[in-house]
Amino acid sequence: MKIDILASGSKGNSIAISSFTTTILIDAGIAKKEIEKRLLEVGIRPDSINAIFITHAHGDHIKGLPLANKYKIPVYASEGEWKSIKGVDTELKQIMTGNQLINSFDVTAFDVHHDAFQPLGYAVVDEVGDKVCICLDTGKVDRQMIETMKYSDFFIIESNHEPAMLEYSSYQNSVKARVLSDIGHLSNEQTAEALSKLVKGRGEKIYLTHLSSKNNLPELAKMTTIRALSKKGFKEGEHYEIEVF
Structure with a gap:
C-alpha cells in the first residue's frame, strides 16, 4: 500500500x-x-x-x-x-x-464527531491485507472508532491543536469553544491517547495531519504522541514510525 x-x-x-x-x-x-x-x-x-x-x-x-x-x-x-x-x-x-468494494480495496466507513451533517472516517484494506485508517476532523475518539481502527498498519489521524496555544490565540471565544468541543477537533493529547490504544508496536506508520497553523507546532504534536507511546514501551523507529504533515 x-x-x-x-x-x-x-x-x-x-x-x-x-x-x-x-x-x-x-x-x-x-x-x-x-x-x-x-x-x-x-x-x-x-x-x-x-x-x-x-x-x-x-x-x-x-x-x-x-x-x-x-x-x-x-x-x-x-x-x-x-x-x-x-x-x-x-x-x-x-x-x-x-462497506464498499473498489477493485482490490475494501473500504469501510465509520462515524466521527464533527460539526457537519454526517461526517465519516474510513478504513481501507488492500488485496494483501494491509490496512489504513483515516480519521480527520473529529472532536473525540469513541469506543466504536477505536474498534474500527484497530489492527491498522497505517494511521492517518488529525492532531489539530495544543489547548494552551488555542486559549491564548486571537480566535474569538466562540471559535475556541467550537474547536475544543466534542464536534470540533482533536488536541495533541487526545490524538496521543487514541494512538496509545491502537499502536501495538509492530512497525505501524503514523501520519499526524490537519495541524492548526496558528495553534500547534509540528514538533509539539509529534513529541506528545511519542511520549504517550513511550509509556507503553514503544520506541520511535523501532516499534513504529511517525511523520507530521
Missing part, C-alpha cells in the same frame, strides 16, 4: 491511497489543478483514480471535486453530507453506507 498526503490542514486536505491495481482519494480539498499537479508529482495519473471518498462537506475537504466530473470518478459520501455537496454530476454521486 502506498500513501501520499497531497494536502493537509485548514487550507485543504486530500490523501491518495494506492495498491497494485487501485487508487482512491480521501477528500479533494484543494483546487482541481493543484490536485492534478500533486498527483503527477507522486507518480499517479489523475485519470487512474478509481473513486473519491469524502469525509465531510466543509470546503477544505471538497474544493477540488470538479476533478470527479473531468475524469468521471465516482464520489462516495454519506447521505447527510450530500446535502452540502454541489456540482458533482448526478451519475457520479454515491451514498456511502457500510
